[in-house]
Every structure is written in C-alpha cells, then in structure tokens.
Amino acid sequence: TEIVKHLRNSMGSDQFSIHYQPIVNLETGMIDKAESLLRWTHPELGYISPDEFIPIAEDIGLICELGDWVFRQSASQVKSWQEKFKENFQLSINISPKQFQNESCDLQEWTDFLSQKALSNKAVSLEITEGVMMNEGPMTEQRLGMLKLAGIEISLDDFGTGYSSLAYLKKLNVDYLKIDRTFIQNIHINHDDQAMCEAIVVMAHKLNIKVIAEGVENEAQLNFLKSVGCDYAQGYWFSKPVTSDDFELLLSENEAQL
Ligand code: G
Numbered sequence: 430t431e432i433v434k435h436l437r438n439s440m441g442s443d444q445f446s447i448h449y450q451p452i453v454n455l456e457t458g459m460i461d462k463a464e465s466l467l468r469w470t471h472p473e474l475g476y477i478s479p480d481e482f483i484p485i486a487e488d489i490g491l492i493c494e495l496g497d498w499v500f501r502q503s504a505s506q507v508k509s510w511q512e513k514f515k516e517n518f519q520l521s522i523n524i525s526p527k528q529f530q531n532e533s534c535d536l537q538e539w540t541d542f543l544s545q546k547a548l549s550n551k552a553v554s555l556e557i558t559e560g561v562m563m564n565e566g567p568m569t570e571q572r573l574g575m576l577k578l579a580g581i582e583i584s585l586d587d588f589g590t591g592y593s594s595l596a597y598l599k600k601l602n603v604d605y606l607k608i609d610r611t612f613i614q615n616i617h618i619n620h621d622d623q624a625m626c627e628a629i630v631v632m633a634h635k636l637n638i639k640v641i642a643e644g645v646e647n648e649a650q651l652n653f654l655k656s657v658g659c660d661y662a663q664g665y666w667f668s669k670p671v672t673s674d675d676f677e678l679l680l681s682e683n684e685a686q687l
Pocket residue numbers: 465466467468478479480483499523524525670
C-alpha cells in the first residue's frame with residue numbers, strides 16, 4: 430500500500446516525533462513520569478496513528494529500527510528532564526511484542542546506551558502488553574531478566590483487555606500494572622467496574638506492584654481512584670500527549686504548585 434512505501438522512505442526523517450503524556454502520582458499530585466508516544470506526520474498523507482503504522486512496521490521488518498529510535502530519543506530526553514527537574518523522573522516506552530520476541534532486535538544496545546548516558550536506575554520503564562506474556566518462553570524470560578538487571582522497570586500495559594494470566598504478573602516480575610482505559614471509563618458510575626478496579630489495586634499491592642490508571646478524563650474518576658489507593662493516573666483530565674516543549678511547561682507549572 431501507499432503507507433508501506435512511505436514508511437520505508439520516511440525512516441530516519443524528521444517526520445517522526447515523540448509526544449509525552451504526564452503520569453501523576455496520586456498521593457502527591459506530582460508528575461513523576463510520562464509515557465512516550467510516537468507520532469508520524471507525512472507531508473502528503475498527513476497524520477498517521479501508530480495504531481495504523483506500527484503493525485505495518487512490524488510486518489515489513491522496520492520495527493527494530495523504529496523502536497530503537499524511540500528508545501534513544503526517550504533516554505536522551507529523560508536525562509535532560511532528570512537534570513532540569515527531578516532526578517527520579519521516568520519515561521515509559523511502549524515496546525512492540527514483535528520487537529521483544531525478535532532475536533535480531535538487539536536489546537543489549539539499549540542497556541549499553543543507558544550506561545553510556547550514566548542514567549540512573551529506573552529512568553526508563555518498558556510497557557509491554559499481554560501479548561508478550563502470552564508467548565512466554567526462554568526468550569521472554571531471558572530478555573525480561575536482562576532488562577531488569579540493567580535497572581529498567583517493566584509495566585504491563587492495557588491490563589484487563591487481553592488473555593491475562595495472573596500468574597505472569599508475579600512470575601515475570603512486573604513493576605507496574607496499567608489498568609486499561611475501558612475499565613476506567615465508567616468507574617465513577619458503574620459498581621462492577623469499581624469492584625474490579627479496587628480488587629486489582631489490592632491484588633497488585635500484595636504482589637508489590639504499583640498501579641497506573643489510564644484514560645482518566647474527569648474528576649469523579651480521579652476521586653474514586655484515589656479512594657481505593659491507586660498509585661498513579663494518566664489521561665486527558667491532566668493532559669493529552671504533548672510535544673517535548675509543552676511537556677516542560679507542564680513540569681514547570683507542576684513544580685510551581687508546590
Ligand atoms: O498515542 P496513541 O493513542 O495514538 O497510541 C495508539 C497506540 O499506539 C497505543 O496502543 C500505543 O501504545 C501505541 N504506540 C504509541 N507509541 C508507540 C511506540 O513508540 N511504540 C509502540 N510499539 N507502540 C506505540
């Protein structure tokens with residue numbers, strides 16, 4: 430298709446950028462983290478969603494290159510924000526299951542890059558989906574082990590939407606669990622969603638896992654999440670994903686509130 434051709438030709442160009450969405454600590458109200466979200470704007474095709482081009486990049490063998498770029502860009506960015514704002518600031522990076530499982534994608538380069546930059550432990554968290562857990566095998570375990578050893582944290586993204594096995598949570602030593610926004614949508618009005626969310630928080634905490642609620646869009650949702658002890662929240666209520674410059678403004682304002 431059109432996109433396939435353009436994607437190949439656009440690799441390495443400035444058509445790609447990363448937007449950042451704040452992740453707020455519900456105890457302190459501080460922006461402790463952000464999620465890196467890849468953006469592609471093509472001069473002819475216009476804006477194309479990662480939902481559309483990531484699967485294509487996976488199919489045509491470009492996902493390693495794209496994923497490497499997002500990682501390096503994010504690691505450089507987090508370094509700068511740690512120096513300028515807070516030393517524990519963390520960026521959360523989405524990693525495609527295909528990239529995770531493809532042995533020719535070299536994840537060792539990532540940990541090398543972190544040490545080159547003298548980045549502290551936990552500067553980066555990788556968001557993996559249940560798809561990665563599903564294909565559990567020596568590769569998955571070995572790679573997760575290697576990343577954890579390098580001080581990289583692991584977030585289980587879109588929790589609740591896939592074929593989650595609770596056993597993986599403990600076995601694969603996940604640090605954060607991100608409750609999918611479909612469970613958050615009606616949390617201020619729907620008792621079943623409330624019960625599920627509260628149970629997830631209790632379970633996660635017993636396993637020493639922190640919980641991030643995604644897709645928080647109003648104050649009622651936020652208040653419920655606070656009431657059940659959810660650790661972090663992310664969503665349009667705080668901010669949509671924004672450019673690096675705009676994100677710095679958010680960090681400055683957030684700091685000034687103290
Ligand atoms: O930001 P937005 O809602 O458009 O993202 C749509 C989807 O694309 C989300 O599922 C998100 O996880 C995914 N996505 C965004 N950026 C990246 C990226 O850098 N790598 C991968 N693998 N997925 C991404």
